[in-house]
Amino acid sequence: MNQYTAEEMMTIAASRKLKNGVVCFVGIGLPSAAANLARLTHAPDVVLIYESGTIGTKPNVLPLSIGDGELSESAQMVVSVPEMFRYWLQGGWVDVGFLGAAQIDKFANINTTVIGDYHQPKTRLPGAGGAPEISTNAKESLIILKQSKRAFVEKVSFITSPGHLSGGDAREKAGLSTKGPTAVITDLGVLAPDPVSKELVLVSLHEGSTVEQAQEATGWHLKTNDPVPFTPPPTPLELSVLRDLNERTALAHSGTH
C-alpha cells in the first residue's frame, strides 16, 4: 500500500484516461507527466502536442518548460505558434486537451488568472495561456490537479477556461459544441461530471483515501457514486516506467540545463 505515493497514483490514474492513438494537446507539469506515461505504457501511438508548436513529440525526459529543446528535437514536426492554435487546435484536430489548474469549481470551470478581485488581486496567477481555447476546441478535456479546499472551490472567482459553466446544458447553450471536461484526476480519486447536472461527482477513490478525506479537500458538498469503487492500484509496469521517467527527468534537469 505504501509502495507508491499519492502523486504517483494520480499520474498513473490520469495516464489511463488517455486512449491509444488519440491526439492530445498537453499542458506542462502533471498533464505532461501523465500523457508521457501513457505513451510509454499502454498508448504508444498517442500523438502529443505542446502549444510551443511541437507535434508528435516523444520526449525522453519530461520537459521543464512548454518549449524545451527536447520537445522540438523529438517531435515529428514543429510549426509556428499561430499555426498551432489556428490550424491544429481551432482546426478541430485535437481529441483530448490535458490541463492542469490552480483552482477548479463544482462544474469544472478552471481559474488560472487571479484570486480575489481582478484589479486588486489577492494572488495574481500566470493567466490563461492556451487553456481557454483548449477547453473549448478540443473534443474533450481532462484535468489533473491535487485536491484541496483551496483548489476545489464552489465557484471560481474568475473563469479562465470554461468547464460546464453553471451546469446542466449551460455549456451547450453558450455555443460550445465540444464535450468539455470529462474527468478530473486528483491525488485522492477521480471526479467526473454528472451526465445531467454536470456537477463533479467522486467516481473512484485511490486506495488508502476515504470519502471523508475527499470531502474535506473539497469546497462544496461533494456527491459520490455509491459505493465508490477503488481506482485499480498501479501495476508494477506503470510504477517502474513512471519512476524511470521521473529519474531521467530529475537527472537531466539537475545540471545547468
Added chain:
Amino acid sequence: MNQYTAEEMMTIAASRKLKNGVVCFVGIGLPSAAANLARLTHAPDVVLIYESGTIGTKPNVLPLSIGDGELSESAQMVVSVPEMFRYWLQGGWVDVGFLGAAQIDKFANINTTVIGDYHQPKTRLPGAGGAPEISTNAKESLIILKQSKRAFVEKVSFITSPGHLSGGDAREKAGLSTKGPTAVITDLGVLAPDPVSKELVLVSLHEGSTVEQAQEATGWHLKTNDPVPFTPPPTPLELSVLRDLNERTALAHSGTH
C-alpha cells in the same frame, strides 16, 4: 536602328523602371523578363517575388510558369501561397507590382477576366490571379504589354485589377491608398498617368515609332507630351544581357523540361 526588336526595346525600357533594391512582385512573361533583366544589369539588389511563394529569386533562365523549379531553387526563401499573399503582399512589403495584361483602358484599369458579357463571354480569359491585390497592395505598379487597338481600349468591359478607375481621385476615394499604375510600357513607347486626370499619356516613344503609330494602336484619343522625347535606345550591355538570357531560356525550355 534595326539592331534590336520592338519587344527587346519594350523589355529594356520596362527593366529601367525598376530601381535597385526595391521589392518587386513579378508577373510571369514580359514582367518577369524585364525584372530579371533589371536584376542582371543596373539593379543587382532588386528583390524579386513570384506569387508561387518564392522570395528573392535569381533564376538563371526565365521561368515558363510562375512556379518553375528554377524559381524555388534559386530563391532566398520559399513560403506557402497564403503566407505570400497575407504576410508579404497584403502585409505591405512590396514596393512595385510588375504586371502584364490582356486589356488595359485609358485609366490603366486591367482586364484579364473576360471579353464581352461575363455570362456569355466572347472570350474567356484566365482570370484574376494575383493581379487585383498586387495592384492595390503594392506601393505602385508597372504594366507591360504590347500596344494594339484590341488591347488598349477606352473602357475595359471588366475591371479585374483597378488602375485609376474613372480617373482623378477615384482610386483614393474608393479607399485605395497605394499609388496604382505609374507607367505602362509598350512596344511603341511609355505611357504614364497624368498627375491630375490620371488619364494615360504618351510620355516617351521608342526610336522608330511615331505618335501616329501609337495613336493607331490605341482605342481612345491618346494625349502626348509635347514634344514626346525618344526613349534612350538599348545600350550594348542591356541588349547582350537580354539576348543571353533569352537564349539560355530558349535552350532550357526546348527539352522536355
Added chain:
Amino acid sequence: MSKICSLKEAIARIVKNGDSVAMEGFTHLIPYAAGHEVIRQQKRNLTLIRMTPDLIYDQLIGAGCVKKMIFSWGGNPGVGSLHRFRDAVENGWPQPLEIQEHSHADMASTYDAGAANLPFAVLRGHIGSDLPLYNPQIKWITCPFTDEKLAVMPALNPDVTIIHAQQADQQGNVFLWGIVGVQKQAVLAAEKVIITVEEIVVKLNPPPNGIVLPHWVIDAVCKVPGGAFPSYTQGYYERNNRFYQQWDPIARDRERFNQWIHDYVMAVENFADYKAQLEKDLIPGDTK
C-alpha cells in the same frame, strides 16, 4: 487500418459524384495521376476547386466530370488558354460549366480560413475590382475597431482534397518541400484527404520546421511514382514543358481531345501505363 492503398481504391472509396474536390498544386506537385483516375472512374457532377486550374482540370472538364469550377486563374502556364475550359464556358461543351471566381489573395485566404475552422476569411482586397459584382459570395464588413471596409468570403472546405507529395512513411505520414502552394491549408480544410507520393520510405527525415502532414489528417496515401507528371516533383523530376506546349493543339480540337482521353486515360490501366504510352508516342526522339 493502414492509410496506404492503391490510387484506384482511394478514388473509388473517397471521391463521390457531386463532391467538391480540390486537387491543389501551384505548378509544382500537380496531382495528375489522381486526376486521371477520377476521369477513368467517370466521376460526375464534381465541383472542382483550385487556385490555378491547368491541364488536368482542362482534361477533367472536357471529359465531362465537372459541373462547377471554383478558381482564381485558369490557364496553361507559359503557353496560353485552357481550351476545354473555354469551350465549356463559351459554348457549354460537353456540358455547361458554372464558375465561381476569386482572386489568388482571396482564395488563399479562404483556404486559410477553412484550415483554421473559421467560417469566413477577411481580405484587404477586391476594392475597385468588378469581381465582387459577379461573385455574390464576396461581401463587405466594417472593422469594429477602425471602421475600415474589408472584403469577407466564406471559408473554403472541400469535401475532398487531393495533393501529390514527395514522400510518405509506412504509417502514412507525408513530407513535402519546395513550392508548397496552398496544399497544407487545402488538406487541413478538407473533409477527406488523398495524397499520392513519389515513394514510401522507412523514415521521413524532414529538416527542422519541415512541412509534414501527419497520418491522422489523411485518409489515403497512394504510391504513384511520377504522379505529378507532366508537372514536376522537386528532388525527383523536372517539369515537362514540352508536354504543356503540345497540349495546346490537342485541347483546341474536340475530336483530338476525345481521342486523347480515350487513348491515354480510358484505355490504360493506370498512370504508369499512361506515362509509358505517352513517352513513347508523344515525344519521339526525346530521350530526356
Added chain:
Amino acid sequence: MSKICSLKEAIARIVKNGDSVAMEGFTHLIPYAAGHEVIRQQKRNLTLIRMTPDLIYDQLIGAGCVKKMIFSWGGNPGVGSLHRFRDAVENGWPQPLEIQEHSHADMASTYDAGAANLPFAVLRGHIGSDLPLYNPQIKWITCPFTDEKLAVMPALNPDVTIIHAQQADQQGNVFLWGIVGVQKQAVLAAEKVIITVEEIVVKLNPPPNGIVLPHWVIDAVCKVPGGAFPSYTQGYYERNNRFYQQWDPIARDRERFNQWIHDYVMAVENFADYKAQLEKDLIPGDTK
C-alpha cells in the same frame, strides 16, 4: 547602410521611451541580451508585449521600465510565479503595471492579423471565459454567412519587435529554426525590428522552406553570442534550467532583486560581461 550594428547602438537608436515593444520567443530564443540592454539604457514607460513573459520581463518590470504589459501567460516556466510581475500588479512596486490580458490563441491570432496588415483578428474562442469582461478590446462579431458568433480583437502591431535567432549573413538576412513561436509574425507586424543572432555567417544555408527573415524587413542585426542565455538556442546551447530555479528567491525579494540588477545588468558593460560574471558568481562549481 548595413543593418549590422552593436546591440547598444540598436537599442539606443530604435527603442524610444513610451514605445510598445515585443521581445518574443516561446521558451526558445528569448532575447535576454536585448532586454538587459533596454534596462541598462533605462528606457521608460514601455508597453511590453509577449505571449509568455518570463524572467526577462520580470527584470524589466522590476527595473522600472514598464508601464503596461500585454500578455497571455506570465510565469517562470517549470518553476512558478514571476515575483516582480506579481509585486507590480498586486502592490504597484516599483510602479503600477497596467495589464491587457489575452489567451494564447487570441494573441497568436492578433499577431497573425498584424503581420497580414488586417485591422482585426477573428477567433473561435473566448466563449464561456471571463477574460472578455476584463479586456474591453475583445468584441464579438456575427459571421455574415453562418450567423455564428465569433470573437474579434484588434491586430497587434508593436512599435518595435526584438527577437533572437541563430544566424545572419553580412547583408542582414536572418535564419532561425526549431521552436519559432510567433517570431515571424511579430517581426512582420512591427514598425521597427531588432534581431540579435548567435553568429554572422558568410552564407545562410536554409533547407527548402526554412524560415528566413530578409534584411529588408529588419532595422538592426546585432551579433550577440549566447544572447538568449539562460534560455536556449537550438544548435548552439541548451537551456540553463538551474538559473530559472535560482531566479525565484532573487525575484521574491525587492532588495535582492535591486542588487542583482545593479550587479549583473547596470554595472556591466555588455551581455558578454554579464554572462561571464554570472557564470562565475552564481553557479559555482558547475562546469557545464
